[in-house]
Amino acid sequence: MSQSVHRALQILAQLGQGPATLDDLAQALGVHKSTVLRLVRTLEEDRFVRRDHRHRLSLGSRLFELGRSSLESHGIRDVAQPHLEALAHVTGGQAVHLAVLEGARPVYVAKVESTSSVRMYSRLGLTASLHATAVGKVLASDLPEHRLAPLLDATDFEAYTPRTITGAAAYRDELERVRRQGWARDAAEHEPFINCVGAPVRDAAGRVVAAVSVSVPDVILDLDRVLALVPSVLAATAAIGADWAGHDAGHAGPPEPPAAQVAPHHPVERTSR
Amino acid sequence: MSQSVHRALQILAQLGQGPATLDDLAQALGVHKSTVLRLVRTLEEDRFVRRDHRHRLSLGSRLFELGRSSLESHGIRDVAQPHLEALAHVTGGQAVHLAVLEGARPVYVAKVESTSSVRMYSRLGLTASLHATAVGKVLASDLPEHRLAPLLDATDFEAYTPRTITGAAAYRDELERVRRQGWARDAAEHEPFINCVGAPVRDAAGRVVAAVSVSVPDVILDLDRVLALVPSVLAATAAIGADWAGHDAGHAGPPEPPAAQVAPHHPVERTSR
DNA sequence: CCGCTACGTTGCGCATGGCGCAACGGGCGT
DNA sequence: ACGCCCGTTGCGCCATGCGCAACGTAGCGG
Numbered sequence: 062m063s064q065s066v067h068r069a070l071q072i073l074a075q076l077g078q079g080p081a082t083l084d085d086l087a088q089a090l091g092v093h094k095s096t097v098l099r100l101v102r103t104l105e106e107d108r109f110v111r112r113d114h115r116h117r118l119s120l121g122s123r124l125f126e127l128g129r130s131s132l133e134s135h136g137i138r139d140v141a142q143p144h145l146e147a148l149a150h151v152t153g154g155q156a157v158h159l160a161v162l163e164g165a166r167p168v169y170v171a172k173v174e175s176t177s178s179v180r181m182y183s184r185l186g187l188t189a190s191l192h193a194t195a196v197g198k199v200l201a202s203d204l205p206e207h208r209l210a211p212l213l214d215a216t217d218f219e220a221y222t223p224r225t226i227t228g229a230a231a232y233r234d235e236l237e238r239v240r241r242q243g244w245a246r247d248a249a250e251h252e253p254f255i256n257c258v259g260a261p262v263r264d265a266a267g268r269v270v271a272a273v274s275v276s277v278p279d280v281i282l283d284l285d286r287v288l289a290l291v292p293s294v295l296a297a298t299a300a301i302g303a304d305w306a307g308h309d310a311g312h313a314g315p316p317e318p319p320a321a322q323v324a325p326h327h328p329v330e331r332t333s334r
Numbered sequence: 335m336s337q338s339v340h341r342a343l344q345i346l347a348q349l350g351q352g353p354a355t356l357d358d359l360a361q362a363l364g365v366h367k368s369t370v371l372r373l374v375r376t377l378e379e380d381r382f383v384r385r386d387h388r389h390r391l392s393l394g395s396r397l398f399e400l401g402r403s404s405l406e407s408h409g410i411r412d413v414a415q416p417h418l419e420a421l422a423h424v425t426g427g428q429a430v431h432l433a434v435l436e437g438a439r440p441v442y443v444a445k446v447e448s449t450s451s452v453r454m455y456s457r458l459g460l461t462a463s464l465h466a467t468a469v470g471k472v473l474a475s476d477l478p479e480h481r482l483a484p485l486l487d488a489t490d491f492e493a494y495t496p497r498t499i500t501g502a503a504a505y506r507d508e509l510e511r512v513r514r515q516g517w518a519r520d521a522a523e524h525e526p527f528i529n530c531v532g533a534p535v536r537d538a539a540g541r542v543v544a545a546v547s548v549s550v551p552d553v554i555l556d557l558d559r560v561l562a563l564v565p566s567v568l569a570a571t572a573a574i575g576a577d578w579a580g581h582d583a584g585h586a587g588p589p590e591p592p593a594a595q596v597a598p599h600h601p602v603e604r605t606s607r
Numbered sequence: 608c609c610g611c612t613a614c615g616t617t618g619c620g621c622a623t624g625g626c627g628c629a630a631c632g633g634g635c636g637t
Numbered sequence: 638a639c640g641c642c643c644g645t646t647g648c649g650c651c652a653t654g655c656g657c658a659a660c661g662t663a664g665c666g667g
Contacts, residue, residue, distance in 0.1 A: 063376040064653065065625065066342040070380040074396070077403045083644060093627050098645070100625095103336040107343040108461075111436040114541060116644070120404035122441040123347070125459030128401015130350040131393035163384040168395040186398030188381075268387060337624060338654065356615065366656050371616070373654095388663095389615070610667090617660075625653075631646075637639085 068092065069100045073120065076110060080119040132186065135161060135170045137262070137271050140308050141301045142171055145273065148297040149173040152290050156276045159262075160189060160196040165215045167196045167272065177281055190251060192218050192232050193225050195259030196272035198245035202236045203261065203269035209236075225250045244291050247274075254279050256287045260298045265306040273298050341365065342373045346393065349383060353392040405459065408434060408443045410535070410544050413581055414574045415444055418546065421570040422446040425563050429549045432535075433462060433469040438488045440469045440545065450554055463524060465491050465505055466498050468532030469545035471518035475509045476534065476542035482509075498523045517564050520547075527552050529560045533571045538579040546571050 068090055075081060075089050083101070087094040101118060104110040108123035132138065141159050149157045154176030160167040166188040183189075191197040191212065201209060218227045226232050239245040247257040259274035275294055277287050341363055348354060348362050356374070360367040374391060377383040381396035405411065414432050422430045427449030433440040439461040456462075464470040464485065474482060491500045499505050512518040520530040532547035548567055550560050 062372050062379075062654095063338055063342070065336055065338050066373055066376045067380070069336070069339045069342065070377070070382060073400060074380070076407075077400045080407060082642095084642085094643085095628085095645080096626060099335050100339055103339045104343070105437065106335070107340070107347070108437060109343060114543065119407040120400055122404065122436055122459045122461060124397060124404040125401045127346055127350045127393055128398040128404070129459070131395065131397040131401070134349075134353060134392040163395055164378065164381060186395045186402070188395065270387065335625095355613095357613085367614085368616080368657085369655060608667100610665105612665085613663090615660105615662085617658105619657090621655085623651105623653085623655080626650085628648090629646105632644090633642105634644105635640105635642085637641100 065100065068096070069104060072097065072100055072104065073109065073124070076118060076120050080113070080117045082117060086118070128186075132170060136308060137161070137301070137305055138171045140304045141262070141271070141273070144297050144301045144304070145171060145173050148273070148275065148293060149176075151293050152275055152277075155281075155290075156183070158183060158196060158274050158276070159271055160200065160274070161271045162200040163188070165212050166191055167194065167200050170271075175276075177278070190219070190221070191216055192227075193221050193247065193251040195245045195247040195257040195274040198235060198239050198247070199259045199261045199272035199274075200269060201232075202239040202245070221251050222249055222253045224248060244295060246288065248284055249279070256282075256284050258287055258291050258294055260291070260294045262298045262305065263302045270305070271301070273301070338373065341369070342377060345370065345373055345377065346382065346397070349391060349393050353386070353390045355390060359391070401459075405443060409581060410434070410574070410578055411444045413577045414535070414544070414546070417570050417574045417577070418444060418446050421546070421548065421566060422449075424566050425548055425550075428554075428563075429456070431456060431469065431547050431549070432544055433473065433547070434544045435473040436461070438485050439464055440467065440473050443544075448549075450551070463492070463494070464489055465500075466494050466520065466524040468518045468520040468530040468547040471508060471512050471520070472532045472534045472545035472547075473542060474505075475512040475518070494524050495522055495526045497521060517568060519561065521557055522552070529555075529557050531560055531564050531567055533564070533567045535571045535578065536575045543578070544574075546574070 071090050072086055075086055081089075083094055083097055086101070087097045090097065101110060105112070105121070108121040110118050111121045112118055138159065145157045145159060149155060156175035157173040158169050159171040160169050162168075167190075168188050169183055169185055172183060172185060189197055191201055201212065204212070213229045213232065216229075216232075218229070218232070219225070220227050226235055235245075244258060244260040247255075247259070249256060251257075255276055255278050257274045257276045259272050261269040262271040262273060264270050273294060275287070275290055277290075344363050345359055348359060354362075356367055356370055359374070360370045363370065374383060378385070378394070381394040383391050384394040385391055411432070418430045418432060422428060429448035430446040431442050432444040433442050435441075440463075441461050442456055442458055445456060445458060462470060464474055474485065477485070486502045486505065489502075489505075491502070491505070492498070493500050499508055508518075517531060517533040520528075520532070522529060524530075528549055528551050530547045530549045532545050534542040535544040535546060537543045546567060548560070548563055550563075
């Protein structure tokens with residue numbers, strides 16, 4: 062929508078893959094150098110980018126602060142963490158994830174690392190696939206049609222493995238199954254040799270607010286044994302939901318009223334032009 | 335410089351202090367609701383903000399990714415960490431910080447927590463004071479006049495304690511002393527009962543690229559004993575500088591050529607208006 | 608059960624803020 | 638000492654982003 066803001070964000074994204082020079086950025090965005098300069102200056106004023114001693118641009122410390130806030134703003138994260146650890150324990154040290162829906166994709170907001178030497182790749186704050194993961198199915202399964210339809214349109218149904226569900230129709234069937242049974246599986250649909258089971262965390266009103274999954278390489282447990290973990294997962298999500306309902310009620314109303322504080326600098330915003 | 339970008343960044347900063355509604359933001363920025371809406375939509379497209387199930391706005395996962403990159407982009411961080419830990423050890427478990435200059439203020443990019451029960455407050459990614467900290471003095475002492483002057487103008491010389499240096503003239507004298515002796519002190523100038531000593535990390539060309547400091551509450555060690563730590567700090571910074579020169583040379587040239595890869599979406603940028 | 612309020616959303620018309628261009632300047636390496 | 642690479646500046650045009658005011662809707666209290 063807003064051209065210059067979008068470009069500024071592209072600059073940040075680009076700098077996320079390493080420092081760059083002005084012309085690098087200009088070329089990457091396909092705009093003129095001077096345009097980048099103006100955007101960068103604005104970003105610099107607010108500490109979103111910095112320049113090291115010899116004019117190279119990189120991400121600023123403000124992004125670190127905000128990145129931290131970003132994770133912390135998911136209140137459910139702290140509530141869930143102990144339950145995730147307990148779940149990892151009872152399932153024999155498997156990898157456990159908590160994800161929430163953000164826009165069109167699930168995002169991992171908490172995790173417990175597997176204790177086995179075979180590690181699944183995932184990272185806090187990264188997005189997962191909607192159609193090829195247990196958490197994706199769980200989160201999608203609760204969406205009303207008017208939210209689901211645009212998401213499916215935006216999904217490419219990439220076939221990560223031969224078992225990946227491709228096509229919206231088949232996926233809708235899968236979601237119906239998830240809804241009925243109350244949990245989801247991912248039978249080597251994303252990584253060839255990893256099976257997962259996932260279940261929804263519901264708030265007091267019954268809305269799905271997050272999803273928990275357990276991921277197991279099949280050299281550790283075969284699919285049947287993974288499916289046998291479902292009751293443990295359901296117990297964990299129920300416990301998280303209960304805790305969350307409590308915290309949620311306690312926090313009712315804004316935790317900190319965002320107070321009308323404008324930045325004290327720039328006393329006159331538009332002097333001349 | 336760029337109005338809409340600046341406003342978008344203000345929105346992110348505001349959301350950093352907690353979720354907010356559209357009108358909250360409009361009021362905080364002093365602009366119309368619809369203006370905020372357009373900016374927020376743009377931020378949303380790129381996952382810089384998200385909306386939870388009922389329309390509250392918070393920071394998006396993209397910020398978490400970038401926040402991580404932001405710290406990692408300081409290559410010196412990884413190089414320095416083991417040396418910082420060694421320094422903390424030989425000084426008896428004191429708090430050790432590594433800071434770099436970003437714009438007008440030092441930023442902590444690595445630290446070792448004190449082992450004593452008296453903890454100094456600091457946080458990775460946060461900025462420190464330029465005039466009232468050892469790292470600030472160290473970083474400022476190496477700046478050429480044309481960089482230093484504007485910084486001093488932008489500094490308010492707030493008197494945190496009775497011993498804080500207030501006024502640019504006195505501060506310039508202090509910088510001269512730092513330059514001559516090769517290290518800086520902070521004798522209860524920022525926190526009433528904490529003394530620090532800091533020293534510069536220099537690259538192969540002799541430029542100051544970072545500063546290391548040791549902070550000690552005076553219930554643990556008196557000022558003289560803190561000053562006695564200077565040789566250890568100097569040894570640490572020398573070691574870091576040497577390691578960094580090696581890494582720096584090894585990395586010569588861009589670590590990853592930022593490659594002209596534009597986002598594959600938005601095939602036509604401007605269709606209509 | 609209904610009206611009120613609070614919030615997000617839309618369309619419009621104006622002028623401003625941001626754009627590309629082209630030329631300048633300075634530092635570094637050769 | 639020269640040339641190249643980058644960052645920086647001033648300018649004029651017009652698309653872009655702005656505030657306004659009206660609409661739609663969902664949640665709430667009477």
